[in-house]
Amino acid sequence: MDRIESLELNIPATAKLRVVIIGGGFGGMKLAEKLSCKDFQLVMFDKHNYHTFQPLLYQVASAGLEPDSIAGPLRQIFASKEDFHFRLLKVTSVNPDANTISTVAGDLAYDYLILANGVKVNYFGNESVKAHSFPLKTIPNALNLRSQLMQMFERANMSNRPDEVDTMLDIVLVGGGPIGVEMAGALVELRKHVLPNDFPELDFTKMSIHLIEGSDRLLAAMSAKAGARALSDLQKMGVNVRLNTMFDSYDGTVARLKSGEEIRTKTLIWSAGVTGDLLAGLKPDMVERGRILTDENCKVKGSPNIYAIGDVAMMKTDKYPKGHPGVAQPAIQMGAYLGKHLKDFHLGKTVAPFKYFNKGDLAAIGRGKAVADLPGNIQFGGRLAWYIWLFIHIAYLVSFRNRLLVFSSWVWNFFTYDKGNRLIIRSFVRDDDPVGKALLQLNETD
């Protein structure tokens, strides 16, 4: 995109070292928290003005939580930092030779550049999926999906085509990782406890929830035991889990599998893959399979002053020959490591390599149901795992306010079996849905 003449980055000149951090996710946020503004001037870029607690996005999409429960305004988080500068702007390219980044508001020179901009949804070049499916990576994604679900139920209630009703109620999730598993579970809760009260005229026993996974198991990043437990729990809850099933295409109504089988749905949730959000200007040898290669100090291959942390980084180690898992913990730990040692690196000190301590993995499946892999090869599922899941997610939320809001929403949802957040506050209609467009125009005019 072209330079916009009326804009300027307006970052004050400084005698300190300037650290540019791209991304206010788990890694970038922890890094900015740890770096001292006595040593560095910090400049953070993000496309949203808030940090998103991504592990709970599926609860925003399924009407269990409001966005402000899981998001924290980045300016507020760093309000006490003296020389911290936030810009709500996408960085369009990196220029490693010139030590600058480019934006539509101009270029900025850096002493150190930290790539912490995470991953984006990978559609594997499948344009039909990109055009019609619902991803679940951002808060706008989650609100769009929530609106889609609620709008489809309202529409199903007003349809005179019985075959269309099924298409509007049924949901297909592609990808059996944490998003697919947790969202499928949340949809079962909605189907069981909420929707029959809201729409007594619709028969939700006919609502199918399909979870499609290409490999032979769920939750590939967790233990085999966790995957098997998630599978049996979801099946008992009535999710139609299809393993070893390759997905082909989706036109907004018909999802086609490689086998030729078709599933009709107006709502296809895509969580089958992610790929690093790679900026233009990175050198080809910095990148491998969509991620940025770093050494064990988080330093990008071939660069003296660019670092990469979190999902976007690929640090190959003996234990993680393909890089670390794309979850919050490695990002947080890399952010903390780099925050602690960036000054040492600048001073030329030798620093022990980054070591990931896996505190464990958790996935919620439904009310009272979760799976846990804890350090020491402890693997279990059920109610205890669910309590641990609840506790850990509350504990890792970014602010006390977030923790309070999520805790009270969960207490409320637990005792009432209700989800209060099923408001269509961000109406969303896909381009391929003329009836939806007509209704939206009608209802939103005036």
Add this chain to the structure above:
Amino acid sequence: MDRIESLELNIPATAKLRVVIIGGGFGGMKLAEKLSCKDFQLVMFDKHNYHTFQPLLYQVASAGLEPDSIAGPLRQIFASKEDFHFRLLKVTSVNPDANTISTVAGDLAYDYLILANGVKVNYFGNESVKAHSFPLKTIPNALNLRSQLMQMFERANMSNRPDEVDTMLDIVLVGGGPIGVEMAGALVELRKHVLPNDFPELDFTKMSIHLIEGSDRLLAAMSAKAGARALSDLQKMGVNVRLNTMFDSYDGTVARLKSGEEIRTKTLIWSAGVTGDLLAGLKPDMVERGRILTDENCKVKGSPNIYAIGDVAMMKTDKYPKGHPGVAQPAIQMGAYLGKHLKDFHLGKTVAPFKYFNKGDLAAIGRGKAVADLPGNIQFGGRLAWYIWLFIHIAYLVSFRNRLLVFSSWVWNFFTYDKGNRLIIRSFVRDDDPVGKALLQLNETD
């Protein structure tokens, strides 16, 4: 709009009397609550799937509350009613002779029709204002305004044109009623307690807040004392209140007054008037000055079976020769009255006319500042009025969940001086803002 072939209203046939209620605001909601489904089948239409507690919309716009704190899903509110049917759909016309209403999903016959669809923003035919200003009647309106404010501050921080910075920070409110007064006060709180921490590089002492009113006083629906107190409070808080000032036009940057004076602003909040949301098909003699004429039983003039309640209705009485004030109380009381007596009307009984009991009027001006007119000619302002305002607004919220959320947000905001909800979750850019469009496209792609 044309009939959409694939849709049908799907309201079950019934031997009971069918009551169609248009609008789930204060009046329609109270009416539906009171009417018994033993006597009547209830069908409610609304353009949103939730009831909005309009008196607190300005707090959503000013980042003090989230939408779910002040909205309640209509299906949930009436989940226990056996023969209640909600349709998320605009009614396009009324056919009094045929006793039907029309929608894009088909027509519906009624035995009784209740017009409770309230008012819409009145731009008095001024297309320039309609195209560029921000109204504040709905939750999408409030979120758009919040996004606009936050985006403008981010943009001001990146501007290289000092004159544009003022245009982005300054705000003009047109209309000195409760929305204008309460929103002006909330903007002062933001300017004082929140924005300087968030944007240390911007000088908010230069941010002007203009409140423009055509008449010679604020809060025309309240006592002269309340209006004078609101004026002096706002002036002390640094709001530039301009009484007796006629507004002329607005092009998205320049607000022009009738005097020829110009005020530059990117954000003009329009609350200068409302007019009844009149459906096509109403007979000319049913309408007077944009509202629907009713007798003192809420029955629409010239119709045996159409009633109108709330803002959209004009019931002329000795005490209220121009109809009742357009606030929540008359709507609630009319809804309760009609809910109690509709069966009596049907049976041909004589019913005492509706009598409005004015419980008082309140408006909040800022932290610890409000004005109150209570029955018995008691008029006062200050901290006590503010406590009463807080209490009444909590008490009248639609659900226990809403009350809990608003109460905890207010406690939080009071002690921290903070407003946590300044997330841009529904980005909004006006058509007249190419730079905003470019930035939005850049940040929202992928």
